[in-house]
Amino acid sequence: MDGTKRVTGGKGGVRIGRRHFLAGAGASGLAAAGVVFGFAKPALALVNAGCCTLYCNPSHNLSQCETGTYYVWECTESSGYLYCNCCEHGNPGYRCSKTPCQNCNSSNYSSYSCQYP
């Protein structure tokens, strides 16, 4: 008897069925996992600093940020008594898919400054 005959015989047929069943179960599991997790949109968690939510870990001070191309905006935290200036220099959020952004560098960076009024 060789291996081929064994798998086509009575007991071998059971083995093939078993393999098919397990393969099917595994494939179904992978497919289900793919459906559940594969199509989930990756969450983009920004960097929280005071009441600011920034693309990069703050790496410069506010006065450095407020030069050239920048965007600065003021926010208040939920109690309403802490004020922060949030600044993005350049465009650190450009095509950013995960944080801190891959394109954070000396031209694209974030900064913030908070104070009580």
Add this chain to the structure above:
Amino acid sequence: MLIVLSCAVLVLAAGMVVLFAMFGELSARVGESGMVERSTEVRPLEGARLGQVPDSWPPTIGDPGTGEFTVLVLSSVCASCADIAAQLTEKPGHADWQTMGVVISTSHRDVGENFVTQHGLGGLPHYVDVGGEWVSGEFDVRMSPSALVFRDGRLVGAYIFHDVAALRAAVTGTMAAADQEPEKEEAWTERRG
């Protein structure tokens, strides 16, 4: 025997998935009820150009009309603005607030549009204000979350807020009072200006 074991493993795996789903749902509900208490205070925002009639008006935030209209100013860099967006969109939300529009101040258009998408603001009248140029240029407002209240197209109030329901009640109350006592409202506005 192996098939029976495989079935048992599959059933166990399915059970684990259901269990984790239940934990997730439970934690979401506990999170909702145990959220950080936000301030219901609505405070005047100093420095805004009260009395200003804007030269331009983004049509996508709705028509200010001849009555009262409120513009909520959010920013893509403001963490508390995400909470405001959640209050606006999550049940029950404030989609029934017909005289309200949202302005999203942002560094770049794509960043602002991401903010709109991420926080589900697409269903509300909104305008992505690149650089905050419209809000800061017209009203000298560079703060979020804030609310600009218009009457007959004129800015009559600017506020800092963190609770949309409290703001809405305050705006509605202020406007009702203004309808009853226009002289007092005018005097209040002048004092603020």
